[in-house]
Amino acid sequence: MEKQRNVLQVNGLNVAVKSAQGMLPLVQNLQFELKPGKILGLVGESGSGKTITSMALLQLLNQKTMNVEGSIQLHGRELNGLKEKEMRGIRGKDIGFIMQNPMNAFTPVYTIGNQFVETIRIHTKLSKKQAIDLAIASLEKMNLQEPSKIMKMYPFQLSGGMLQRVMIAISMCLRPSVVIADEPTTALDVTTQLQVLRELDRLRTECGTAILLISHDLGVISELADEVAVMQKGRIVEKADVYRLFDHPQHDYTKKLLQARPVLSVNEELSKLVI
Numbered sequence: 001m002e003k004q005r006n007v008l009q010v011n012g013l014n015v016a017v018k019s020a021q022g023m024l025p026l027v028q029n030l031q032f033e034l035k036p037g038k039i040l041g042l043v044g045e046s047g048s049g050k051t052i053t054s055m056a057l058l059q060l061l062n063q064k065t066m067n068v069e070g071s072i073q074l075h076g077r078e079l080n081g082l083k084e085k086e087m088r089g090i091r092g093k094d095i096g097f098i099m100q101n102p103m104n105a106f107t108p109v110y111t112i113g114n115q116f117v118e119t120i121r122i123h124t125k126l127s128k129k130q131a132i133d134l135a136i137a138s139l140e141k142m143n144l145q146e147p148s149k150i151m152k153m154y155p156f157q158l159s160g161g162m163l164q165r166v167m168i169a170i171s172m173c174l175r176p177s178v179v180i181a182d183e184p185t186t187a188l189d190v191t192t193q194l195q196v197l198r199e200l201d202r203l204r205t206e207c208g209t210a211i212l213l214i215s216h217d218l219g220v221i222s223e224l225a226d227e228v229a230v231m232q233k234g235r236i237v238e239k240a241d242v243y244r245l246f247d248h249p250q251h252d253y254t255k256k257l258l259q260a261r262p263v264l265s266v267n268e269e270l271s272k273l274v275i
């Protein structure tokens with residue numbers, strides 16, 4: 001019963017990379033699920049396997065050098081082993097993703113409008129005019145002023161924060177059932193961070209999107225996540241409801257992570273300023 005309600009169900013996920021010493025495990029035996037309208041926070045120190053996990057879910061790892069085993073079910077449909085052509089239909093439409101560095105997500109030689117409209121039209125039967133209208137409406141929802149002007153601009157003409165919001169607008173406009181957000185605020189200045197996080201929160205509430213939020217900022221995780229999974233050396237060592245995890249961490253590694261965090265995170269400080 002509970003399983004049916006999960007948007008994404010991951011079981012026994014293993015990722016290994018080819019090396020001179022043979023296959024080297026990067027991620028081992030992961031099991032987690034994403035529920036509609038809920039945020040699962042994925043935390044862990046640098047190199048613990050968070051990005052590899054998100055890339056494995058999106059089937060974006062290089063198949064020649066990496067081996068992905070296990071089950072990744074989206075609404076009960078197995079993604080692991082799907083052909084690239086089928087995955088292309090799923091990425092962006094059913095699973096949106098927001099990457100660490102927004103500049104890398106755009107092609108420098110095309111305008112924002114071009115890239116936005118093309119993404120919409122690849123996945124829908126909308127006319128060009130309808131796609132432009134949808135793109136503009138989505139940019140407006142991200143609190144971006146003068147969206148028609150932004151559509152005509154090139155990526156380098158926008159600040160990192162604006163580009164990040166454009167990327168979120170693109171990833172959310174087709175109302176995907178899952179969004180994978182890998183350090184969505186890392187590249188942003190403090191003022192834009194909270195705005196972007198609020199938008200993510202608003203959109204999951206409005207669209208019922210299930211979100212995997214990867215962040216090293218425990219302040220961000222404590223504010224947004226419903227559940228938290230802690231990764232260490234490629235394994236999930238603890239997974240719990242956000243309150244339980246922060247108040248009663250069980251695993252020594254989780255305790256260390258919590259002890260190492262600054263007393264006030266950037267976002268908590270910012271919340272105070274905003275109030």
Ligand SMILES: Nc1ncnc2c1ncn2[C@@H]1O[C@H](COP(=O)(O)OP(=O)(O)OP(=O)(O)O)[C@@H](O)[C@H]1O
Binds near residue numbers: 017026050
């Ligand atoms: N293409 C690759 N080939 C070989 N090893 C890789 C590759 N990409 C990542 N790794 C290794 O996999 C491990 C997990 O990396 P990953 O990027 O997932 O960590 P992370 O938790 O996302 O770290 P960060 O918080 O710094 O982004 C690391 O040991 C990393 O060196």
